[in-house]
Amino acid sequence: MSFTVAIDGPAAAGKGTISLAVAAHFGFAHLDTGLLYRAVGRRMLRGEEPLSAAQTLTAADLDGEDLRGPDVAQAASKVAVIPEVRAALVDFQRAFAARAGGAVLDGRDIGTVICPEAQVKLFVTASAEVRAERRLAELEAKGLKTDYGTVLADVRERDARDAERATAPMLAADDATLLDTSTLSIEAAVARAIAVVEAAR
Ligand code: CDP
Numbered sequence: 001m002s003f004t005v006a007i008d009g010p011a012a013a014g015k016g017t018i019s020l021a022v023a024a025h026f027g028f029a030h031l032d033t034g035l036l037y038r039a040v041g042r043r044m045l046r047g048e049e050p051l052s053a054a055q056t057l058t059a060a061d062l063d064g065e066d067l068r069g070p071d072v073a074q075a076a077s078k079v080a081v082i083p084e085v086r087a088a089l090v091d092f093q094r095a096f097a098a099r100a101g102g103a104v105l106d107g108r109d110i111g112t113v114i115c116p117e118a119q120v121k122l123f124v125t126a127s128a129e130v131r132a133e134r135r136l137a138e139l140e141a142k143g144l145k146t147d148y149g150t151v152l153a154d155v156r157e158r159d160a161r162d163a164e165r166a167t168a169p170m171l172a173a174d175d176a177t178l179l180d181t182s183t184l185s186i187e188a189a190v191a192r193a194i195a196v197v198e199a200a201r
Contacts (some may be wrong), residue, residue: 006110009124033107041075055089110174123172
């Protein structure tokens with residue numbers, strides 16, 4: 001039996017940390033779907049056509065420190081607007097969601113488009129300022145030189161592009177549980193997410 005937890009929300013809201021913790025707690029597999037778009041975005045930055053990149057992604061495309069960087073994030077949100085690119089990534093995500101033993105997928109459109117039948121849907125948010133602070137700390141911890149204003153601008157620009165695109169915009173599903181992490185510690189946010197999943201099992 002498959003059991004799918006869909007976790008959506010804007011950039012740096014805490015989806016990744018919550019997803020990993022939920023997956024570890026319940027023994028579920030985890031897919032960060034943002035990495036797929038980042039991988040396509042990085043290949044576009046290297047000169048490839050986004051659709052052919054999306055159609056030929058391999059596991060090796062998901063390696064490398066720069067995949068998590070801000071330049072690749074911007075490229076990801078640009079290729080993510082292209083309906084054919086999104087379509088090329090659907091089957092892989094759905095197959096992952098259907099695997100036996102349970103799966104957590106995090107992204108922007110998991111509860112709305114990829115897995116509308118997911119047993120649990122969470123929409124994780126936080127104010128843009130809080131998200132920018134968290135992302136700045138993450139990037140600095142990796143040794144990347146940047147500043148708060150640049151990170152806040154990146155977060156806002158991607159939020160706008162992700163929310164306004166015509167195909168699979170970032171949107172809370174009608175039946176999603178909203179989790180605003182602006183004033184929550186990571187432990188508290190994780191505990192709430194685990195409680196929502198527990199209630200649905
Ligand atoms: O980690 P962060 O929240 O900053 O971004 P991400 O989840 O790695 O996603 C990078 C970009 O990929 C987003 O800004 C979206 O444009 C796109 N994306 C998407 O369109 N659909 C998804 N399911 C996941 C990511």
